[in-house]
Amino acid sequence: MTILKAENISKQYRLGLVGTGTLSHDLNRWWASIRGKEDPYLKVGSVNDRSTKADSEYVWALRDINFEVKQGEVLGIIGKNGAGKSTLLKILSRVTIPTTGEIKTKGRIASLLEVGTGFHPELTGRENIYLNGAILGMTKAEIKSKEAEIIEFSGCERYIDTPVKRYSSGMRVRLAFAVAAFLEPDILVIDEVLAVGDAEFQKKAIGKMQDISRGDGRTVLFVSHNMVSILNLCSRVICMEHGKIIADGPTEETIDFYLNNQQDKIANENFKNIDSNKEISVKEFNIMSKVKTGHVFNSEIIIHSKIEVLIQIAFTISTAESQPIYQIYSGHVGESFKMKVGDNKVKIVVDSLPLVHGSYLGNLWVGTSSLTYDFHKEVINFEVQEGAIRCDGPISSKNGYPIIENANWEFYE
Amino acid sequence: MSKIDDQDWLYTISSKRKLIDFNFQEIWRYRDLLFLFVKRDVVTVYKQTILGPLWYLIQPLFTALTFTLIFNKVANIETGTVPPFLFNLAGVSIWNYFNTCLTSTSDTFKTNAAIFGKVYFPRIIVPLSIIISNLMKFGIQLLIFIAFYIFYYFNGAAIHLTSSVLFFPLIVMLMGLLGLGLGMIISSMVTKYRDLKFLVGFGVQLLMYVSAVMYPLALMREKLPKIAWVVEYNPLAYIIETARYMLLGTGTFSWFGIVYTVGVTIAVLMLGIVIFNRTEKTFIDTV
Secondary structure, three states, X not given: OEEEEEEXXXXXXXXXXXXXXXXXXXXXXXXXXXXXXXXXXXOOOXXXXXXXXXXXXXXXXXXXXXXXXXXXXXXXXEEOOOOOHHHHHHHHOOOOOOOEEEEEEOOOEXXXXXXXXXXXXXXXXXXXXXXXXXXXXXXXXXXXXXXXXXXXXXXXXXXXXXXXHHOOHHHHHHHHHHHHHOOOOOEEEEEOHHHOOOXXXXXXXXXXXXXHHHHOOOEEEEEOOOHHHHHHHOXXXXXXXXXXXXXXXXXXXXXXXXXXXXXXXXHHHOOOOOOOOOOEEEEEEEEEOXXXXXXXXXXXXXXXXXXXXXXXXXXXXXXOOOOEEEXXXXXXXXOOEEEOOEEXXXXXXXXXXXXXXXXXXXXXXXXXXOOEEEEEEEEEEEEEEOOOOOOOOOOOOOOOOOEOOOOOOOOOO | OOOOOOOOOOEEEEOOOOOOOOOHHHHHHOHHHHHHHHHHHHHHOOOOOOOOOHHHHHHHHHHHHHHHHHHHHHOOOOOOOOOHHHHHXXXXXXXXXXXXXXXXXXXXXXXXXXXXXXXXXXXXXXXXHHHHHHHHHHHHHHHHHHHHHHHHHHOXXXXXXXXXXXXXXXXXXXXXXXXXXXXXXXXXXXXXOOHHHHHHHHHHHHHHHOOXXXXXXXXXXXXXXXXXXXXXXXXXXXXHHHHHHHHHOOOXXXXXXXXXXXXXXXXXXXXXXXXXXXXXXXXXXXX
């Protein structure tokens, strides 16, 4: 059964006038125009595509969004910063209204956006449970019946009658999440809450959310940049870009699409200007499929050659801080490639990538033992997702070491 | 959950706006929130202070004392047979109620921007809770007035209650609603024009001088007949004058004034609700 239906949702923001209109700003504009300068407020609020210059006074944060959510479905929403995810959630949680379109719902929607808003620092934890619960739409009787469970789940029993201003930030988040987790709306909207709290609590929170969606048949809309939690929780994922839905489907497929989509772009942008004077130059360098610790790493290089020659290739990886850590060099294994005139394709496959999750930079070198034909420093920037080198679940701690090895362990008694 | 028919949507989030979108049922469902907001406001204001709720009493007492010294002893304003201190205490207490209602509700959107930007609940709950929590403070202040009333009464002051005192709660309600209406209008406009915040700050102070707080309405007519109309067209002046008539048996009571005040209050309140409703939908984009 469809519980929520979004039809042609669009949200327009006006550049430069967002939040302005006061006299002081108008005077500033006037002063700038007299000196023949650009309107100082034109760039404010450009959400649609941050990197490009605005060519219109208006920007569409969301454009013609259509989707349906079935009862009991856990829908993930992913996308880069500024893709419009939060704007969509704001409309869903009735904080603002769309410029066009309608959202129809058969259930009450409650949102859990950046938990802890609405906590009053002077009130005790217990008083804040009631206040926060009421803000989220619970009645006093509902909260009372769940009070003990909420306190237990938060793990803050000891501090429950202490003002919240004395809490650590972690405790505040725990308490706030606990209140929201025991909320019983028909549709729960969650934005990036799991990014906070320690590993133990994150695990607890994910488990609770699985219970909510599976056990009670609650519908959940979940926005996150953390692909692991999306993978763990969601049955379906929507991927957004520049205010539009660009993919909608089963979780794994959509995440793959999103990660590839992101990487192809990075790779292609860097090879726009090929140096035509070079005899041999790299034309394209793409990392295929998503990159995960312990999983297959697959990349493809297209090399343009004007001569027939035997070459070797080196792909070296640095940390995001430009510290070189890892080399894949065809010379080490005695491989070289015979270039023919025109485009040549070379594939690099690593069976089990030993890098832990994080951001890495790649350099690419093409040459012979005595000569460099082409060298690109930090030409690709890629993200390694959490994965496992064996099969015991994702590696969540790096302990400061970017490279890990699956050794053979033996224990003698 | 029971099977719901496909046509049976609970509600719609739409770009279309109705002029008056006032959902009593929804507000009723959030009554616990209203209660908790009131409790929060009353309990937290004087946390970590030594005198605590006594501050509620100190404010009107010292204001009334100052007024008595300046306006009655120095400037020789006549309050008739009523002791000047009691006269001022009554005016100050009622004026304070309006003052706090107006200034706190006019900040509604700005002070609650963080929470309004995250969750939905009927926004009008916030100004309503301000009106109610201030009513409780007013109640406490009224107690101290009653104490002084009894003191003066047994010391032979010429004061007497009239039977019209039964309508005193209505006058207080009128004052609260007028503050609510004006506050909602200002709060909606402050989201865009922050200047209004400063205007409210000193505007309210000036307003007090034309609201017959520290002088009887009749005195204004007598001394400054040319600009007395400023006071006479001010609904606040009638509320304060009428309240004093009920409590102390001094001043004038006019049916015209009451009808006029009720009319203005209803108009301001309706306008406030309409503007507030308009603003609450999109203010998060402009705040």
